[in-house]
Amino acid sequence: MGQANQIGMLEATKAEALLLLRKWQGDKTLLQASLFFDRTRSVVLGRIEKVDDDELQLDGSSRDKLGAEYGLVLRFANVRRFCFADMNEIPQDRPPEIQMAVDAYETYLLFDLGHPWMCLIFGIRDSRIHQM
Numbered sequence: 584m585g586q587a588n589q590i591g592m593l594e595a596t597k598a599e600a601l602l603l604l605r606k607w608q609g610d611k612t613l614l615q616a617s618l619f620f621d622r623t624r625s626v627v628l629g630r631i632e633k634v635d636d637d638e639l640q641l642d643g644s645s646r647d648k649l650g651a652e653y654g655l656v657l658r659f660a661n662v663r664r665f666c667f668a669d670m671n672e673i674p675q676d677r678p679p680e681i682q683m684a685v686d687a688y689e690t691y692l693l694f695d696l697g698h699p700w701m702c703l704i705f706g707i708r709d710s711r712i713h714q715m
Contacts, residue, residue, distance in 0.1 A: 592693065595667040595692070599665070604704075607630075612630065612707065613628070613630060614630060614631065614704055614705065615704070615705045616628075616655045618655070618701075627641050629644060638656060638657060639659070640655070640656050640657075641655040657694060663696065664694075667692055669690050686708070688705040688706060691703055691704060
């Protein structure tokens with residue numbers, strides 16, 4: 584992993600990001616993917632259905648009444664920068680809501696899609712956070 588930037592984040596290569604994604608896929612880790620555009624956010628909760636050198640697909644287990652599947656497809660050709668962070672690296676003087684996130688999530692990947700687009704994918708350590 585490369586140089587540090589914000590809150591314990593390290594620059595990562597595509598190959599390093601793929602290693603973590605494949606580990607999550609093999610472990611069947613529950614993930615929370617958040618796609619951001621300026622102040623707009625969309626969240627997908629699921630597991631990796633497919634990951635290869637070109638794209639990532641989170642499962643399409645959400646379906647509408649017509650049977651269309653919803654999930655996340657992220658094409659790596661659109662990613663300008665990959666970053667990695669461990670939630671435990673967030674500074675110790677954190678407010679309770681941040682501490683709850685640190686306890687619930689383990690690591691995350693940031694996919695910089697060019698300002699103002701960004702995708703964050705969190706590996707979930709404690710799925711009870713999504714049952715509240």
